Amino acid sequence: MVADAEKYRAEDEKDEKVAGKIDIDDKKKLEDVIKEAITWLENNQETVKKEYEQKQKSFEETANPIMMKLYG
Structure with missing residues (x-):
């Protein structure tokens, strides 16, 4: 269980880094379209x-x- 937790923590940190690069307005647009x-x-x-x-x-x-803005 500890190994799984460490694995998922690393993935969460990676996702947080990506999320931090997305503009707040763009993030809201993505969340809305996904919902x-x-x-x-x-x-x-x-x-x-x-x-x-x-x-x-x-x-x-x-x-x-x-x-495209994120990866461009």
Whole structure:
């Protein structure tokens, strides 16, 4: 258990470093679009593939520019 805790602590520290590089407004946008996507997925599990692809594209339009700034 201790080894697992150490492993996850290192991952958490890595995530914190990345999170610290994201602008507060961008972080809020990402959180909002993620919550929206989760809610949509929970309520639309029987939808057609095309609708999933449209939602994915919408999500990517928000997330990709933020991720490009992070890694750019």
